[in-house]
Amino acid sequence: MVNEFKQGFSDYFLNINVIINILLLSLVYLSGVGLTTLLSRLLKKKFINSKTKRKTYWNNLNLKKEELNRYYRQF
Amino acid sequence: MYILGISCYYHDASAALIRDGKIVAAAQEERFSRIKHDMSFPINAVNFCLKSLNITANDLDYIGFYEKPLIKFERILFQHLSFFPLTYKTFLKTMPSWINQKLRIITNIKKNLEYKGDILFIQHHLSHAASCFFVSPFEKAAIVTIDGVGEWTTTSYGKGINNQINLLQEIKFPSSLGLLYSAITAFLGFKVNNSEYKIMGLSSYGNKNKKSNPYYNYLKKAIKIKKDGSFKLDLKYFKFHYSDKMFSKKLCDLLKTKPRNPNRPLSRHHKDIAAALQMIYEDVFFKILNHVYEKTLCSNLSLAGGCALNSVANGKIIRKSPFKKIWIQPAAGDGGASLGVAYFIYNSILNHKRNYVQDTCFFGPEFSTGQVHEFLDKNKIHYSKFKNKNELLKKTAELIYDNNIVAWFQGKMEWGPRALGSRSILANPLNPEAKDILNNKVKHRESFRPFAPVVCKEDAAEYFECDEPLPNPADFMLMVYPIKKKIQKILPSVTHVDGTGRLQSVSRKSNPLFYDLLREFEKLSGIPILINTSFNIRGEPIVCTPYDAYRCMMGTGIDYLIIENFLVKREDNLQDKW
Numbered sequence: 001m002v003n004e005f006k007q008g009f010s011d012y013f014l015n016i017n018v019i020i021n022i023l024l025l026s027l028v029y030l031s032g033v034g035l036t037t038l039l040s041r042l043l044k045k046k047f048i049n050s051k052t053k054r055k056t057y058w059n060n061l062n063l064k065k066e067e068l069n070r071y072y073r074q075f
Numbered sequence: 076m077y078i079l080g081i082s083c084y085y086h087d088a089s090a091a092l093i094r095d096g097k098i099v100a101a102a103q104e105e106r107f108s109r110i111k112h113d114m115s116f117p118i119n120a121v122n123f124c125l126k127s128l129n130i131t132a133n134d135l136d137y138i139g140f141y142e143k144p145l146i147k148f149e150r151i152l153f154q155h156l157s158f159f160p161l162t163y164k165t166f167l168k169t170m171p172s173w174i175n176q177k178l179r180i181i182t183n184i185k186k187n188l189e190y191k192g193d194i195l196f197i198q199h200h201l202s203h204a205a206s207c208f209f210v211s212p213f214e215k216a217a218i219v220t221i222d223g224v225g226e227w228t229t230t231s232y233g234k235g236i237n238n239q240i241n242l243l244q245e246i247k248f249p250s251s252l253g254l255l256y257s258a259i260t261a262f263l264g265f266k267v268n269n270s271e272y273k274i275m276g277l278s279s280y281g282n283k284n285k286k287s288n289p290y291y292n293y294l295k296k297a298i299k300i301k302k303d304g305s306f307k308l309d310l311k312y313f314k315f316h317y318s319d320k321m322f323s324k325k326l327c328d329l330l331k332t333k334p335r336n337p338n339r340p341l342s343r344h345h346k347d348i349a350a351a352l353q354m355i356y357e358d359v360f361f362k363i364l365n366h367v368y369e370k371t372l373c374s375n376l377s378l379a380g381g382c383a384l385n386s387v388a389n390g391k392i393i394r395k396s397p398f399k400k401i402w403i404q405p406a407a408g409d410g411g412a413s414l415g416v417a418y419f420i421y422n423s424i425l426n427h428k429r430n431y432v433q434d435t436c437f438f439g440p441e442f443s444t445g446q447v448h449e450f451l452d453k454n455k456i457h458y459s460k461f462k463n464k465n466e467l468l469k470k471t472a473e474l475i476y477d478n479n480i481v482a483w484f485q486g487k488m489e490w491g492p493r494a495l496g497s498r499s500i501l502a503n504p505l506n507p508e509a510k511d512i513l514n515n516k517v518k519h520r521e522s523f524r525p526f527a528p529v530v531c532k533e534d535a536a537e538y539f540e541c542d543e544p545l546p547n548p549a550d551f552m553l554m555v556y557p558i559k560k561k562i563q564k565i566l567p568s569v570t571h572v573d574g575t576g577r578l579q580s581v582s583r584k585s586n587p588l589f590y591d592l593l594r595e596f597e598k599l600s601g602i603p604i605l606i607n608t609s610f611n612i613r614g615e616p617i618v619c620t621p622y623d624a625y626r627c628m629m630g631t632g633i634d635y636l637i638i639e640n641f642l643v644k645r646e647d648n649l650q651d652k653w
Contacts, residue, residue, distance in 0.1 A: 022167060029155075029166050037159040047153035048249065048316070057250060057305035058366075061231060063201055063242040065423050071195040074180070075145035 076425075077134055079124060080417030081117060081184065082141035082202070084177050086268050087410035088117040091438075091490075092124035093417045096430045098210070100127040101438040101490045103410045106619040112269060113616075116176075117413075118187050123440055132188035139416035140184070141409070142199035144177050146226035150248060158317035165318055195424070197416045199225025200380070203404075204242060206415030207379035208235035209422045210433035211402035212547070217371040218242070219363065222380035222408070223253035223268075232367045235377060238422040238429050243370065249316045250307045252359060253382050255298060258313055259352045261321040263345050264335035274349045275387050276524050277341070279573040281350025290344070290351035293329050298355065304363030341523065357388050364396040374399040379415070383407035383553075384492065386577050390555040393542040405436045405551035406491035414490075435585050436551060437497055439488025442621055447639045450621045457647040461640050464588070471501075471637050472595035475605065478506050479634040480516055482610055484624045485588055489617070493552045494609035495579055496529065496589035498617050498624070500633065502568070502606040504528055509568035509606055516632025519613045525577070527552055528569035529607040531593050532580040538562045538604065539578055552579040569606055579607060 040047065080091045083104070091101035100123060105111055107119030125131060132138075151169070155162045176183060181194055197205070203220040218240065219232045229251035233242035257267045260274050282288040297312040310316060312326040327333055335345055364376070376398040383389070384407050392401050404411045421427050442450075451458050461467040474481050483499045494500075500517060502509045510526055530538060535545050541556040548554055555577045563570045570576060583590040597603040610624065611617045612631055618624045621638060628636045628643070629650055636643040 021171060025167050025170055026163075028170075029163060033152075033155045033159050033162075033166070037156050040156060047157045049247065056301050056303050057246055057299075057307045058244040058303065059247060061228070061233075061242050061245040063198060063231075063233070063245075065239055068424060071197065071420075071424060072193070073145075074143055074196050075149075 076136045076421070077128070077130065078137045078139065078417045078420050079121065079132075079135050080139045080141065080202075080413035080415065080420075081121065082409050082413040082416070083116050084114055084172070084180075085409055086112045086114050087408055088114050088120070089406070089410040089413045090117045090120035090124050091414035091417050092128070093414075093421060094128065096418075096421050096427055098414065098431065098433065098438055100124040101406075101414055102440065102488065103406075103616075105616040106439065106488065109616060109623070111614060111616050116183055116187055121188060132190040133192065135190070135192055137192065137420050138184060138188075138190060138194045139420045140180060140194060140196050141202040141412035141416045143196050143226055144180055146198075148173060148178060150224075150227050154316055161317040168319065195416075195420055197419050198228070199412065200228045200231045200245070201240065201242060201419060202412040202415035203379040203407075204231070204233065204235070204240050204377075204415065205419035205423070206411045207377040207383070207402060207404040207407070208240055209238070209418040209429055210404070210414070210431060211375075211377045212432045213375040213377065213400070213402065215373055216375035216377045216402070217367050217373040217398070218377045219367055220378075220380040221252055221360070221363075221382035223257060224248045224251055229253060230363070230380075232363070232370070234371045234373060238426065240419075240423060246305055249310060249313070252306070252356060253380070254313070254315055254321075255308060256352065256356060256382070258315065258321040258326070259294075259348065262326065262330070262334045263341075263349060264337035264339070267321060271381075272384060273521065273524060275353060275385055276571070277346055277349040278353035278387070279350075279571050279575065280523060281346035281348070283350050283354065283573075285354060288347050288351050288354075290330060290348045291354055293331070294348070294351045294355055296329060297326065298359070300359055300362065302362065303366040304359055304361075305366075306359050353387060356382075356385065357391070360385075360388050361391075361395050364392065364398065368397040376401045378402070379404045379407045379411065381408040386553050386555045387575075389548060389553050390575075393546065401546050401548060403548040403551070403553045404433075404491075405493065405548075405553065407553075408492065411491065434547070434550070436490040436495060437487035437586070438490045439497075440619060441487040442639065444639045447621050447641060450625075451641060451643070454625070456625065456643060458641045458643045461642065464591075467637065467640065468588075468591050468595040470642065471592055472599055474635050475501055475503050475596060476599040478503050478509070478512070480513060480632065482624060482628055482633045482636045483589075484610065484618070484621070484636065484638040488619055491551065493579075494607065494617055495550075495552060496581065496586050496607065498610040498619070500608045500610050502526075502608075503600070504566045504569045504604050504606045505600055505602070507567045513606070513608065517612065518608065523572075525571040526569055526606045526608050527577045527579060528558075528566065528604050529579040529581060529589075529593065531590060531597075531603040532582040534603050535578060535580050538566075538602070539576065541578070545580055549578060549580040550582070550585060552577055554578065565602070566604065569604070
């Protein structure tokens with residue numbers, strides 16, 4: 001009986017958690033992503049390269065050994 | 076010096092430990108968690124690696140992570156910004172894991188491993204490149220990496236010389252050969268990031284004539300291919316860039332057919348679509364290889380990334396490209412990137428000379444005779460013990476020759492997606508019904524999928540129309556070659572519909588026990604070839620422990636289990652218990 005009550009209580013808060021997450025993420029999506037998108041469209045900024053008329057689709061990379069401290073970064 | 080590489084949070088999480096430039100232990104998390112393609116933090120794989128040397132995380136000099144999470148996050152955000160509001164559902168679905176796990180990778184590593192040392196982050200494709208060059212036999216090689224997507228890169232190439240790599244050019248997301256392959260995999264009713272190799276197998280059943288297969292020309296409209304092998308996907312046919320679906324309605328219109336329901340049988344046109352996809356993949360792949368050769372002028376090729384598991388295309392490299400020698404990382408997918416990051420730190424960043432060539436893939440857990448004995452006794456399993464190695468080999472060869480299905484559990488578990496003679500199911504290739512027996516009794520897999528033949532290396536050219544000398548990747552079941560016509564009739568169970576076989580070659584040096592078994596089987600049958608398929612059942616990872624092995628046998632129709640020095644007969648044991 002006690003365990004069932006605990007399980008029900010836990011499920012209830014899990015559902016509340018999911019609902020709050022959805023609400024907060026929706027808010028971030030609409031305000032953060034939405035407004036930035038609006039602004040970028042006004043400024044004609046492209047985030048993903050979609051040029052079709054190119055001689056080649058290879059992009060120069062030249063990725064090789066760098067200074068050690070650059071590998072501590074996540075970017 | 077100890078370096079641990081980790082890859083996780085996308086698919087196929089894994090860990091690899093190297094000591095002074097040599098691989099000590101490496102395994103995928105799925106083998107321990109028993110969740111196929113497990114993407115979670117590979118705590119079990121890491122613990123196994125550390126335990127194999129009796130060290131703790133704080134004995135490690137460095138931990139390397141296989142990609143740059145913030146650059147990947149930038150790409151995800153740019154996708155949301157580019158395709159707002161279509162990405163709403165994906166945003167809700169993926170953001171919690173980014174916030175809780177992926178962006179907290181340093182905290183997660185330190186907390187999970189109680190580690191206080193340095194953590195380095197290497198770009199995804201550089202990790203792949205390192206995984207196939209630093210452990211290759213080449214001092215100098217052209218390097219090609221092709222997969223779904225890393226941070227931004229989907230395809231890259233460059234050059235490796237001694238202990239340095241320079242990736243020269245890349246193709247960026249959303250243009251991706253891996254994602255094209257996955258999109259068609261989904262269209263044909265199979266699981267993405269899991270069943271791409273099935274489509275490769277299915278392609279052999281389709282029409283391989285570019286002129287008469289209509290789907291080849293339809294599908295070519297979805298990808299623009301330049302002479303130099305660079306390519307661009309026409310995004311109107313796809314959805315992966317803004318949703319968790321892979322293809323759009325327009326792809327159905329383009330192919331003039333509906334997506335296949337996974338529960339419906341495969342039709343002629345599904346096979347033709349698979350063939351068209353494989354032909355397009357090969358068109359691009361060989362153009363890339365020719366371009367890479369022109370730019371690097373190296374006759375050695377190192378290959379990695381998930382697409383390097385396309386063994387049908389791999390088998391044609393020597394014939395269709397200027398490359399003379401090839402080496403492919405057996406764990407070519409993201410699982411292998413943990414090994415790559417460890418080697419990049421050791422060889423490139425720390426500037427150590429290369430001192431190791433990966434000629435085997437047995438880096439996983441092993442169980443001593445004592446441990447297996449204890450397991451069998453503890454669980455009251457009926458078994459018999461072989462007196463010596465000769466008896467083990469002779470009895471096993473006899474059982475296989477008598478058309479029994481034999482599970483083979485010996486030594487260290489394999490690294491990479493293939494079972495190569497440590498955790499294998501073996502059967503008699505001379506038996507025309509072996510394929511059906513294996514499918515009905517054990518594997519329960521799609522009937523169109525072939526089983527692989529394993530052959531003694533020095534005899535491969537007698538049975539297969541393979542490159543000579545046989546490239547090393549054949550040791551890892553990464554090359555498909557035509558089976559000689561006169562042999563096809565003798566070995567129907569391993570001959571695919573187009574007369575090819577995905578052979579695995581075995582040398583005595585790399586796996587003496589398995590090699591000797593092939594020779595013992597040859598004494599009975601006249602051929603040094605066996606059917607080798609992975610020791611698992613459909614939907615489960617390959618077995619890791621004696622418990623997994625015994626459970627798998629009792630849940631299927633495997634007749635015998637040869638586990639280290641012991642022989643277990645399924646009929647002698649109670650099935651209900653398992």
